[in-house]
Amino acid sequence: MPDTARAPTDFGTFDVIIVGAGSAGCVLANRLSADPSRRVLLIEAGKSDNHPWVHIPVGYLFAIGNPRLDWGFRTAPVPGLNGRSLLYPRGKVVGGCSSINGMIYMRGQAQDYDGWRDAGNPGWGWDDVLPLFRRSEHHFGAADAAHGTEGELRVERQRLNWPILDEVAKAAQEMGIPLAEDFNAGDNEGVGYFPVNQKRGIRWNARKAFLYPARRRPNLAILTECHVRRLRLDGKRVTGVVFTRGDALFEAKANQEVVLAAGSIGSPQLLELSGIGRPEVLARIGVPALHALAGVGENLQDHLQLRTIFSIRGAHTLNDRAATPWGKAGIALQYAMTQSGPMAMAPSQLGIFTRSGPAHNRANIEYHVQPLSLDAFGQPLHRTPALTVSVCNLRPTSVGASHAASADPLASPEIQPNYLSTDADKQVAADSIRHARRLMAQPHLARYAPTEIKPGPGPDDDAALARLAGEIGTTIFHPVGTAKMGTDEAAVVDPQLRVHGLAGLRIADCSIMPTIVSGNTHAPAVMIGEKAAEMIIAAGKV
Template sequence: MPSATQVYDYIIVGAGPAGSVLANRLSANPAHKVLLLEAGGQDNYPWIHIPVGYLYCIGNPRTDWCFKTEAQAGLQGRRLSYPRGKVLGGSSSINGMIYMRGQAGDYDRWAEQGNPGWAWKDVLPLFKRSEKHCDGNAHLHGGDGEWRVEQQRYSWPILDAFRDAAAQSGIPTVGDFNTGDNQGCGYFQVNQRAGVRWNASKAFLRPILKRPNLTVLTDVQVNKVLLTAGRATHVRARWQGCEHDIQAQREIILCAGAIGSPGILQRSGIGPRPLLESLGIKVEHELPGVGGNLQDHLQLRLVFKLSNARTLNQVANSLWGKLGMGLRYAYDRSGPLAMAPSQLGAFVKSDPAQPSANLQYHVQPLSLERFGEPLHRFPAFTASVCNLRPKSRGRVDIRSANPDDAPLIDPNYLSHPDDLNVAADAIRLTRNIVASPALQGFSPEEYLPGKDLQTEQQLYEAAARIGTTIFHPVGTCRMGQDTQAVVDAELRVHGVPGLRVADASIMPDIVSGNTCSPTLMIGEKAAQLILDTPIQTAETPVERFRAAATPVA
């Protein structure tokens, strides 16, 4: 841990996609002293880097916070596992590796809500700045950045057949989902390098660890932000059994994610007054929106049994199949072990009245009862479909002032009637695609939720039974200017100088796709905003370390 006399210009909390890119950009100026704090450990666990290893990282306390939601009334009272990365690279170390920006309209709506500088025309250059696309520099892609984007190295005939069936259903085949309009069906591009996961740590931290002005510390649990005369000046963190107060002379930037960042704010006394007072936390600055506006993509996992098909179910349930996968990956980093969890995608409208695609498919050559359980022993594929723009809103709150207590996570899935209607439409649309001629050679038979479920009410109940998170929580420190907003368009926490939030929590509305690369873009945007801001430092530089090493009780 830093010495008792050291002060930093910038302290970044969380080494996920946003925090990693911020550390890279801010420390590029040797005059800036930058400290990056990560609650998890090093990203040296082998299963992080083998793409199929996400199966061994999610639910593993070595790499995952292992959160659980509250019982969800909209999901028949079920509690869901809620994975979040707890390791260098954050969730980019355990996610599905899909490179997705969302739709141009997502960002234009952010700008229209009073957030200038966040329209598609503003953020596209930021996506390109970070990107190292396999096709190099182009009008819509960058080739000189750090965030590798490659084509997948393995495919399955059943996925090709689904793509053809989608085309027969009026969904065009596309080669690039990242042009601003992602409607169509095709193979996802992935954040990999030659069949190995490419996480934010490899992209942005490893190349710069020798910079003398950058300090990266792991296994550091940040409890709260401390204010001096209303300004954020220190973070209180626990490391190796001791508590430390560390000073940031210019800014503290929270990049702890849609679950972590609101928790740190609330423990700091920044949040809804009723919650803080009920927990005995002094209200330092009332911000009622902290923890609210939680949004997530709820996926409906439709499973279809097959005949005359080879899927991962048979391969992974065979000793020879497992041996073959291992040898293939060892030989050329391809085969099933190089697979992203979902290889084929589609973006479609649930009904023609939608202004743009509002459903996303993740199609997988495998099936299982629920995530974390063994694959089925029969050949099958899964067509997972999610509502990209849900209207249901939830929240996340701390349970106590103790950072070791898991947060209360309540996504409130399917609480809005429009989300139920979209879910029913999504099931019907999936059945129509699977009934197309291109798939009939495989004799698909609906296994989940079950072909006998046909009425609107039955489909609502089916959605409640099979729905689960696709791991995209956002929105809990919403950007905006109204009374429920937490940060402004420059990501500064309203009413608290010296403090910003830069992660998926600032999204006013969830993007129409996977959230990792948009979060990385938010980090890129934050770096731009910070570097363009006139220097403002704490007025009490003698307050460097209030408790250099106070033992934790």
């Protein structure tokens, strides 16, 4: 029986209902429930994070694509990727993507946020958001103007060492790239090891950081394995949500507001299932249009990574260390005894932020250098020593969309990132492959005889390299922008994160980014949760 043909059971009335227990949702639940007079409901479609591959850092290799932990979305065929469709991981678990991501703590560049502010979003400049980053941070160093040490989100140094990565870092400096003392002070240009969201070699996701301390508050209700089907609208006001738990249908009401924190794919899909969005999209899926909003699902931006691979000699990588049963047993024993070594690895250890060419006035590409190689996530490691030298365009100009493909809330959305659809992005892609080749050809690395495996030797002209980029490019899991913040006709939320034209509804996740940040997206998602909580608390005092 369809939802519209049966009456939901009343689940009760709350002040604030949060949809999604991901990076931002967990922050919101913690901050809003800190006031015992405010009743908060947090609804998550995924299960608990009590799965070993969530907590063991190297488990990301097995979490991505695992239906217990990942929604398992795929993109539509992407013309710029020579018609390939990509796996598009999204966390299906408490903690959201922070439970399956690369654990890299990266804020982006000050100019990213200043650009948001200057585009008509007051309160979102670097000086405005820096205190929010500091508030949630439990940094490994001393507290200073850039970092906080009293927050809940652990930020630590990695607990492993690969001498070959030290050599790559020296090669980068040989190219003129400076050693980075701190990637998170506003200018991330340089080479260094990524700081990670771990606690002594164990993943520190948003659930551990923010939800666990608040879990026993009597004014906070946390539901898992509950799928929100649609928002309830009373005219132009959102009054609650309808959700399922198993076969049962429930309705929860919100006195103050509903906050969508379901991510850049989930939030626009839920808006559309509720009749909020582009009329032509709603008509296509057979949902009555209750509130036309042209920007819903549009403006999708993501970082495309180009995974170049080089075989090496004379140094160890995970490929050869894990090639034998004895090697694997030694790695497991090291982690069991010390929570260090390869099993404590974040997906990428060494980072480089630099410029793909002289036309750029700040770092526009990011390297993720890994002491391993494989054909794809979930597939076996190559057996001989090799490095994966991934490069991504930090500020792509290609823009796509993500829309509900059906009125069925459990159906996968249609995701079209439109990677490499602009000449500017093709140029950066070509220059990035050349840059990676130059890095690995530095004299400092000559003793390791790096040999390019992927994409492999071939023509060096721009058009040929853009085609190669289409063959090796894949998502680095940073979708943003599908409910962008602003005041123009394409904006979905205003600078207070309120959905344009509707009362009682905000969005607080990476979908609100007008433009993508120049780095990884988990730390910005936490910051967005902090800022949204401030706004909601302030609104409740009026």
